[in-house]
Amino acid sequence: MDLQDVYTWEIETVDGQVYQRDGKKRWQEIEPETVLRASLVPQSDTLQRIDVFCSSDNRFVGWFGKGFLKQVNNFQLSEYAQCLETDGQRVWVLSGGQVMITHPEFELRL
Amino acid sequence: MAATVQIHEMTASDTGTDKTDGTVRFKSADETSVDTNNRLTIPTSGTDYSYTKQLQLNVTVAPDTDLQDLEAYSDGGNGFGTGVGVQYDTDGSFSANVDTDISGTDLFTADSGSPIDMDATNTGPHTGTGYQGDLLRLQMTIADTAEQGTLTAETLTFAYTET
Numbered sequence: 537m538d539l540q541d542v543y544t545w546e547i548e549t550v551d552g553q554v555y556q557r558d559g560k561k562r563w564q565e566i567e568p569e570t571v572l573r574a575s576l577v578p579q580s581d582t583l584q585r586i587d588v589f590c591s592s593d594n595r596f597v598g599w600f601g602k603g604f605l606k607q608v609n610n611f612q613l614s615e616y617a618q619c620l621e622t623d624g625q626r627v628w629v630l631s632g633g634q635v636m637i638t639h640p641e642f643e644l645r646l
Numbered sequence: 647m648a649a650t651v652q653i654h655e656m657t658a659s660d661t662g663t664d665k666t667d668g669t670v671r672f673k674s675a676d677e678t679s680v681d682t683n684n685r686l687t688i689p690t691s692g693t694d695y696s697y698t699k700q701l702q703l704n705v706t707v708a709p710d711t712d713l714q715d716l717e718a719y720s721d722g723g724n725g726f727g728t729g730v731g732v733q734y735d736t737d738g739s740f741s742a743n744v745d746t747d748i749s750g751t752d753l754f755t756a757d758s759g760s761p762i763d764m765d766a767t768n769t770g771p772h773t774g775t776g777y778q779g780d781l782l783r784l785q786m787t788i789a790d791t792a793e794q795g796t797l798t799a800e801t802l803t804f805a806y807t808e809t
Contacts, residue, residue, distance in 0.1 A: 540648035
């Protein structure tokens with residue numbers, strides 16, 4: 537499986553609707569105030585899902601992926617991190633399942 | 647669907663060679679093959695310059711929305727040894743490769759703490775497929791103090807943010 541496909545995002549809104557990547561809406565089209573839960577869901581049983589529960593003081597801001605192409609012996613996509621951002625934090629997951637919680641302005645460079 | 651991004655090396659024309667799963671080798675000729683032809687030689691005095699290498703991101707599967715924050719950086723330490731360096735500059739469009747001094751910046755000063763902005767000219771957000779962002783032009787410098795031998799590859803990283 538390609539590194540960028542190890543996890544996919546999922547968003548649940550207060551009305552019980554669940555949205556997923558490649559579904560009927562892009563995350564940018566979902567009202568941030570309505571997001572109850574944002575998750576990164578692994579496509580493999582060996583990894584665990586990451587759930588971020590949102591509230592009025594921890595509001596959903598967005599999702600993004602961060603790709604790192606490195607030449608050491610060959611140029612390859614060596615890591616693809618995914619991040620769920622709220623106005624209070626960034627929750628990162630690496631393709632191996634490692635999780636980091638950082639300040640919302642933290643920039644990951646590997 | 648997540649984007650698929652390649653690294654392309656641009657040579658005589660503005661048509662790149664995919665270097666994903668490959669390497670970039672500095673040579674005394676303007677070509678992309680990775681072999682021992684057209685090796686760099688140590689000058690008896692002064693400094694010799696390799697042909698420039700120009701690298702650019704090529705998107706083959708478009709992101710859902712866009713790519714932003716294109717960056718490149720080294721590991722911050724020149725492991726090539728005495729007398730061997732790499733200098734760089736960036737440009738928004740292709741220009742012919744040269745083997746004369748580009749008077750660039752030391753690549754190893756651009757590390758993860760101060761990366762090279764790879765979309766300063768061709769600014770994002772970048773949508774769709776094809777070449778995106780600026781070209782990173784690299785040139786190896788060989789001083790008369792260099793020692794002969796085959797060098798160990800250095801790490802170069804390209805990073806992008808996808809939404």
